[in-house]
């Protein structure tokens with residue numbers, strides 16, 4: 407059975423989620439803002455096989471380089487805009503936060519709306535494009551969970567004032583997310599009580 411563990415990072419308190427099974431040594435991550443925290447909380451028997459990015463803002467991607475050093479075969483899944491943001495400190499906004507980070511590698515795989523990827527036998531993750539917070543936003547869902555990044559943080563308004571934000575798109579995306587959230591556990595990119603930034 408698919409297990410989900412939330413890991414709260416120290417880079418703007420962004421959340422990562424570990425997707426794993428107790429009987430399999432591969433695991434996956436949703437977002438990677440803080441590699442140290444993720445490595446601290448990663449059970450010893452697990453190796454990270456893939457990281458699914460909800461979007462390209464630095465507080466969700468800063469840990470990638472270090473994690474790839476530890477798990478060189480790990481794949482990064484993101485949208486085409488997410489791939490651009492990963493390689494560009496201005497697009498991922500890290501240039502403005504005294505923490506310039508970028509990542510370029512052959513292991514970055516572009517995914518798009520409607521695709522689904524098999525994580526474990528008979529366990530899939532589905533991909534939804536949910537632009538609005540920024541162009542690169544993807545939402546992921548499994549049978550019982552939905553990973554919304556910053557496209558939907560319960561109790562908070564979607565931030566659309568950053569570069570490439572779009573309020574109209576954000577509202578359309580939000581409706582689609584809310585529909586899928588009805589019978590799923592919502593796993594957002596931040597918790598409102600810990601949210602220290604508008605990123």
Ligand SMILES: [Zn+2]
Pocket residue numbers: 461463539556605
């Ligand atoms: Zn963001």
